[in-house]
Amino acid sequence: MxxxxxxxxxxxxxxxxxxxxxxxxxxxxxxxxxxxxxxxxxxxxxxxxxxxxxxxxxxxxxxxxxxxxxxxxxxxxxxxxxxxxxxxxxxxxxxxxxxxxxxxxxxxxxxxxxxxxxxxxxxxxxxxxxxxxxxxxxxxxxxxxxxxxxxxxxxxxxxxxxxxxxxxxxxxxxxxxxxxxxxxxxFDGGPAVRRTPPPGSPVRILLSGRTEDSSLKGLDLAARAVGLVARRRGAGTTGLEFVVRGARPGTSAAVRSKLLRWAGYPGLNVVVRPYTSDGARLTAAQRTASLTLMPSRTEGFGLAGAEAITAGTPVLVSSTSGLGLLIREELGADGARPFVVAMSGDDAEDADAWARAIEAVLDDRVAAFARAHVLREHLASRYxxxxxxxxxxxxxxxxxxxxxxx
Known part of the structure; x- marks a missing residue:
């Protein structure tokens, strides 16, 4: 039979x-x-x-x-x-x-x-x-x-x-x-335990996306925003490390130079890595990040942001993404504010908005991870x-x- x-x-x-x-x-x-x-x-x-x-x-x-x-x-x-x-x-x-x-x-x-x-x-x-x-x-x-x-x-x-x-x-x-x-x-399948900020330093900010589509993925906005945050925090505070994963093989150095130029802060530590299909490396990238950014100027949904949410990592996504709309629909405008950054289309204005949102996470990482846990639990229960x-x-x-x- x-x-x-x-x-x-x-x-x-x-x-x-x-x-x-x-x-x-x-x-x-x-x-x-x-x-x-x-x-x-x-x-x-x-x-x-x-x-x-x-x-x-x-x-x-x-x-x-x-x-x-x-x-x-x-x-x-x-x-x-x-x-x-x-x-x-x-x-x-x-x-x-x-x-x-x-x-x-x-x-x-x-x-x-x-x-x-x-x-x-x-x-x-x-x-x-x-x-x-x-x-x-x-x-x-x-x-x-x-x-x-x-x-x-x-x-x-x-x-x-x-x-x-x-x-x-x-x-x-x-x-x-x-x-x-x-x-x-x-949004299910992430770690069962509530996560806390990674120990030690530097404090890592992660962005995953195809670097050849830098405008679409908002790499320039992210770099400018992280550069503003680094400048405001000054040399005496815990260092930041901006990690961008998604470069084509052989382009990492050129991408890094471009990111530093956009950041306008030569002292910023920028690490560029190629995209990898190695699940262990991707998991490690999320587990060692204090924040994941998805600043796409437009995004049908945003699986990179969804993966971060599933991992329990604090995340900031653009309002012009399908994921941003979903979070707003689920939590309302006020509830979504810690996770969704409003995009105006003006680069200077948007970079400043992203910088302020990043600072809000870094100023209290413990609270940010607690909010990330609540978001993950809510979305996993619904989807x-x-x-x-x-x-x-x-x-x-x-x-x-x-x-x-x-």
């Missing part, structure tokens, strides 16, 4: 161990939660290491590595699934794997339903990217058209967080398709990965097995 789960999912990612955070990190958490819900989960990825395959298997997910070659071409070839296995759901993430997911569904699994996850709004983010020789407006229109086509032709679109959900409710109303579903990532998956499956009419992994 077969014990195979009734529902099979094939998700398409660009890596299992995320190289840049964001989409691949969400896909990994999402696939793991689907497996806990009792579904049979396969994840299509580029060539994977034995370590990745084993780690995914421990979490109930079977990786289906593509053959070496150009990424999209390799991913789009027929996945080698066990005999008799046909996916019920095929999942694509934005323009990164959405086209591949559509091709796999149409060419090999036409009976499957395809979900298209919406992670960004090109009309908002492309203006903040520096891509020489390419007009931002042309790029935004082209990428928006692609996202809408992938969403409109899917069986259902799924928007990450409230900001993207509201935007794509409007965008997709021009098509004769169901409205997008809202998916809020979970867990398992409840998010159960809600999504319910809206799709997918019945979960009765004996799912707790």
């Amino acid at each position: 077969s014990t195979r789960p009734d529902v099979t999912v094939l998700s398409v990612g660009t890596a299992w161990y995320s190289q840049t955070g964001g989409i691949d990190m969400l896909n990994q958490r999402f696939c793991t939660a689907l497996a806990r819900a009792g579904l049979q989960v396969f994840c299509r990825v580029p060539p994977a290491t034995h370590r990745e395959i084993a780690e995914a298997e421990r979490q109930g997910v079977v990786l289906v590595p593509a053959a070496p070659g150009p990424r999209d071409f390799s991913l789009a070839r027929r996945p080698h699934l066990p005999d008799g296995v046909v996916p019920d759901l095929v999942i694509g993430h934005g323009r990164f794997t959405g086209l591949v997911a559509r091709g796999i569904t149409e060419d090999y699994f036409p009976t499957a339903r395809r979900l298209h996850f919406l992670h960004v709004s090109p009309d908002e983010i492309e203006w903040h990217k520096d891509r020489r020789g390419e007009d931002a407006g042309d790029r935004a229109e082209r990428r928006t058209a692609l996202e809408l086509d992938l969403a409109a032709t899917a069986d259902r679109a799924v928007a990450i967080g409230p900001v993207l959900h509201e935007r794509y409710l409007t965008e997709l109303s021009a098509f004769d398709v169901p409205p997008p579903l809202l998916f809020v990532p979970g 867990s990965w398992d409840s998010a998956v159960a809600s999504l499956l319910g809206q799709l009419g997918v019945q979960q097995p009765e004996e799912a992994t707790p």
Whole structure:
């Protein structure tokens, strides 16, 4: 008698161990939660290491590595699934794997339903990217058209967080398709104990994000704000260390020089590190930080900030992010003020606002960690990965097995 789960999912990612955070990190958490819900989960990825395959298997997910070659071409070839296995759901993430997911569904699994996850709004983010020789407006229109086509032709679109959900409710109303579903990532899975400030010095302020998108991610605002704080605190106080993780290989020195120039304070200790998929290093970065910043000028959701909240680290996020809106919706304007920094669009004004918010955390780190604990407990009680998956499956009419992994 077969014990195979009734529902099979094939998700398409660009890596299992995320190289840049964001989409691949969400896909990994999402696939793991689907497996806990009792579904049979396969994840299509580029060539994977034995370590990745084993780690995914421990979490109930079977990786289906593509053959070496150009990424999209390799991913789009027929996945080698066990005999008799046909996916019920095929999942694509934005323009990164959405086209591949559509091709796999149409060419090999036409009976499957395809979900298209919406992670960004090109009309908002492309203006903040520096891509020489390419007009931002042309790029935004082209990428928006692609996202809408992938969403409109899917069986259902799924928007990450409230900001993207509201935007794509409007965008997709021009098509004769169901409205997008809202998916809020979970905040559970962090340390069970209430954290306290890290001992010793220096006091670390952490920012994680792609440094090549410095304007979009607000690296200049963060550097100016930390520089203001360092100048005001003076040389006689406990030193600050501004740690930025997310540089491309070989660019750390150039990024550091740029950050110091923006900070306007030559004595500031700036450490730039490449992004890593090593979970132990990422955990250590959060555990040794007294504060995590997410000063994005616009951000569909903000998984870097969500990871910090889950870790119990004090966090400051921009009001122009989906995460900032979620915190305001949950706590109200006054309750959100210690975590959400209002953005005006004026760089000098915003840098000063971020500096004041940073100072409020550093002036009483014990209280800041206590507030971070309360925020994490509140959001984790409202948004867990398992409840998010159960809600999504319910809206799709997918019945979960009765004996799912707790």
